[in-house]
Amino acid sequence: MNEIVERYQRRADAFEANVEAVAAEQWDNPSPCEKWSAGDVVDHIIAMHGYMLRPIGRSAPERTEDRLADFRAARKAVQDLLDDPAVAGQEVETPTGKMTFAAQIDGVVSDDLPLHGWDLARATGQDETIDPVDVERLWASTTATPAELMEQYRTPGAFGPDVEVFGAEVSVPADASLQDRLLGLIGRQP
Incomplete structure (x- = not known):
């Protein structure tokens, strides 16, 4: 705890x-x-x-x-x-x-x-800059999210009116920093 x-x-x-x-x-x-x-x-x-x-x-x-x-x-x-x-x-x-x-x-x-x-x-x-410890933890949890739930996270309104957890994935270079890859994964333009 x-x-x-x-x-x-x-x-x-x-x-x-x-x-x-x-x-x-x-x-x-x-x-x-x-x-x-x-x-x-x-x-x-x-x-x-x-x-x-x-x-x-x-x-x-x-x-x-x-x-x-x-x-x-x-x-x-x-x-x-x-x-x-x-x-x-x-x-x-x-x-x-x-x-x-x-x-x-x-x-x-x-x-x-x-x-x-x-x-x-x-x-x-x-x-x-996001704390690297948080980047690693969020990357691990986000990439471990089942595809069905990830799709729900990207669906506007799935968790209530006007709620969109993640946007559409943004493509980033394969050699981008882990922070940038995380941001792209959740729909942000790093």
Whole structure:
């Protein structure tokens, strides 16, 4: 369990640093996620934290006009529950089956943080480097995803209205960095 908590904290720290670095005039910048601005990327991450709380009967903190404060509040809500072993180990229903609350956080919102951190960095001119440990882990889990589930991830609306987990795969050179190959696999133009 500690590994999941530590991974989430590290990734959330990095994402929070990206959010802190966004200048007021950059929130409307287009992101690599088609149809999303830099602000939309952060709004998505905040909303996903709220979605993760629903299976255990909790709700997301109220939104404000301050995305950084909202991310911090959403992060704290999830972190507090991860820090409670009884809640972290509780089984929840998810779109991909039963798992513990901690495993759901690890496989969904925690995995989203480095990828959408890259989106936010690209949209706002920040350092786009994803932690190599995360790149390797995400590459391994993504390439191990069964083809049928991968197809579902690429199908808009398969997990709810306006939800598209991955875009169409983007071809990258065979000798590209693992980060670029991962980004291409999930539908980003590195």
